[in-house]
Amino acid sequence: MASDPAVRARDEALMHGLRCGDDAAFRELVELNTGAMLAVARRFLRNEDDARDAVQDAFLSAFRALDRFEGDALLSTWLHRITINACLMKLRTRRRRPEASIDDLLPGFLEDGRLAAATEPWQDRADAILESKQSRRLVNEAIDLLPDIFRTVLILRDIEGFDTEQTAEALDLSVPAVKTRLHRARQALKGLLDRYFSRGHT
Amino acid sequence: MNCREFVDFLMSYLDHELDETVRAVFDSHLGGCRACRGYMDDYVKTVEIGRIACCEPDGPVPEDAPAELVRAILEARGASKL
Numbered sequence: 048m049a050s051d052p053a054v055r056a057r058d059e060a061l062m063h064g065l066r067c068g069d070d071a072a073f074r075e076l077v078e079l080n081t082g083a084m085l086a087v088a089r090r091f092l093r094n095e096d097d098a099r100d101a102v103q104d105a106f107l108s109a110f111r112a113l114d115r116f117e118g119d120a121l122l123s124t125w126l127h128r129i130t131i132n133a134c135l136m137k138l139r140t141r142r143r144r145p146e147a148s149i150d151d152l153l154p155g156f157l158e159d160g161r162l163a164a165a166t167e168p169w170q171d172r173a174d175a176i177l178e179s180k181q182s183r184r185l186v187n188e189a190i191d192l193l194p195d196i197f198r199t200v201l202i203l204r205d206i207e208g209f210d211t212e213q214t215a216e217a218l219d220l221s222v223p224a225v226k227t228r229l230h231r232a233r234q235a236l237k238g239l240l241d242r243y244f245s246r247g248h249t
Numbered sequence: 250m251n252c253r254e255f256v257d258f259l260m261s262y263l264d265h266e267l268d269e270t271v272r273a274v275f276d277s278h279l280g281g282c283r284a285c286r287g288y289m290d291d292y293v294k295t296v297e298i299g300r301i302a303c304c305e306p307d308g309p310v311p312e313d314a315p316a317e318l319v320r321a322i323l324e325a326r327g328a329s330k331l
Binding site for chain 2: 173236245
């Protein structure tokens with residue numbers, strides 16, 4: 048994508064319009080990118096009003112920073128990063144809601160430290176599971192069920208591809224705290240998905 | 250080494266963050282413990298599935314921009330004189 052000359056050319060033309068303050072260029076930028084940015088914001092925030100606010104905040108930040116856009120990334124990639132920042136800001140400032148515990152989703156152990164009542168392994172490989180539209184929906188719903196503090200780390204590390212240090216910086220956490228939360232988030236997600244994909248549950 | 254220790258440090262094991270002697274202890278536990286092998290396999294699948302699911306069709310893929318949101322953004326730009 049990044050090397051697609053047609054996309055590059057469109058970005059350059061659009062950027063020229065934006066720098067000249069051309070209303071049509073702003074409209075085009077917003078119409079082209081709002082859908083994708085809203086999808087990202089919904090995943091982080093799980094609340095439609097908050098997600099729309101974050102997208103609007105992201106665009107206003109982007110408009111202010113147009114002079115700093117250097118053109119080494121695509122406009123869509125740049126906006127994607129700004130959207131993530133806007134979502135993290137929103138998560139920091141919105142009232143912390145009481146969230147469900149994930150303890151029930153973590154593995155249980157016997158007194159001697161052995162895994163208690165291990166679920167049957169999943170039957171299918173990851174790619175086979177994701178061939179089904181229904182499974183993809185279940186996975187996305189399961190991610191949405193994770194409490195904010197775990198879901199955010201999981202999205203940044205496993206979905207957005209941030210490394211541990213970048214995630215720690217973005218969330219103002221220590222590196223060990225990111226690692227602990229990521230491990231718990233993955234375990235909790237596995238616990239949720241066991242219900243669908245474990246042989247014993249299907 | 251028991252299952253609890255193995256599972257607690259599974260991420261470090263998978264990320265090759267354990268030193269060789271500790272890793273050998275983990276390998277040895279894994280060799281003899283079917284439950285931990287199953288847990289690790291599905292943990293790895295979970296990570297893979299999470300990563301792929303959101304980029305796939307029917308995940309939260311880009312969709313048409315809601316017209317009222319586009320309008321609100323453009324109005325906010327005007328109000329902020331940007």
